[in-house]
Amino acid sequence: MGLRAVTSRIYRGEISADIVGRPKIWATISGLLLALSIAGLIVQGLNFGVEFKGGSVFTFKSAGTSIEDVRGAVTGGGAHQAIVQKAGGDWRVTTESLSSAQVTEVKTSVGQKLNIAPDKISTQVVGASWGGEIQKKAWQALIVFMILIIAYLSVAFEWRMALAAVVALVHDLIITAGVYAWSGFEVTPATLLGFLTILGYSLYDAVVVFDMIKEVTKPLGPTSKTTYSEAANQALSSTLVRSLNTSLVAILPVGAILFIGTTLFGAGTLKDLSLALFVGMIVGTYSSICVATPLLVQFKEREPKYKQIRQNIARREQSTKRQAKTAKVKATAGASGGGSDDGPSASDDADDADDTGGGSADDVRSAVTVRKVVNTGPRQQPKRGTRQQRRGK
Secondary structure (H helix, E strand, O other): OOHHHHHHHHHOOOOOOOOOOOHHHHHHHHHHHHHHHHHHHHHOOOEEOHHHHOEEEEEEEOOOOOHHHHHHHHHOOOOOOOEEEEEOOEEEEEEOOOOHHHHHHHHHHHHHHHOOOHHHOEEEEEOHHHHHHHHHHHHHHHHHHHHHHHHHHHHHOOHHHHHHHHHHHHHHHHHHHHHHHHHOOEEOHHHHHHHHHHHHHHHHHHHHHHHHHHHHHOOOOOOOOOOHHHHHHHHHHHHHHHHHHHHHHHHHHHHHHHHHHHHHOOOHHHHHHHHHHHHHHHHHHHHHHHHHHHHHHHHHOOOHHHHHHHHHHHHHHHHHHHHHHHHHHHHHHHHHOOOOOOOOOHHHHHHHHHHOOOOOHHHHHHHOOOOOOOOOOOOOOOOOOOHHHHHOO
16 A cells, blocks of 8 residues: 555544554653753753843844844944844844943944944843843733633533643643753743744644544443543544644744745744744644643543443453353364263363353363263174064064
């Protein structure tokens, strides 16, 4: 079967992957990603923008100028930390917090070295207190968002689904933050907006999967022939293609902004937002399928109702196997010949093994005694007598 045929069958839902049945694989992958992300946050740390830590921002136009020329002109005016970015035709330089006199010196140095009039250089000074207020508001927004998520999922579904969704969201946040730490991208208010956006996207994907799982597992009862894990995997397989298609359609334009817009068109102001969206959408799709759903199944399989269903199915399967093995032994004993009067027959022994509840093949074989009787010596037949004697004459 070719790749195209397999892809077509997956798209039509004819082939289902056992995603729920492999929790150790997904736990290992997520553990590695989380470890790398936490290491990046500890070693590299997040590069907070001027909006959070305070500083001075200089914006001006200068054609035919390199990054090193701009950095040298700014540091020549007394600034020690200069982060140079180019957004379109504008240069944006962020420095530490400077006084009014230091700002004037930097503008003068930039004007002299880059041949720019001082009045063409715009400046913006952001205090550290304002940045601290933004951080406070961002944490408040995140906490309120999480509380609303838990409340909604607990009412619409149940608390186990809410807990699984929240774990997946925290998983997405840590990995996305780790990518920011390793890449060195600046964390700005646009980044926080992107974080909240990917949380909503990941939550949407998880809700779609949970709704299908709720619908499929609702009829399960003591006499069901399907466990909760199998039903959940069936529901996940039915929504897998839709989730992947939705993610692909959403990722393509974001990837265009991130890779094409920032490199070819200089859309530097959008790269912070686009990176958060790009990473978050990929990780969010993965977490809703391979983190939230398997975790939910682990929670639900511990409930007495679904534990009993699994035990009932295992008991019926064991009984079916035992009956098949007993029937096979009976057929083998009957084909090999009849039994003798000196010992029990194969049929009797098989029935005794079934009554005692022996479930393994070794128990059945040990309980069955098959004897083959072979007559030796001259064959003796009763005398039939003459025809008159048989007629009673």
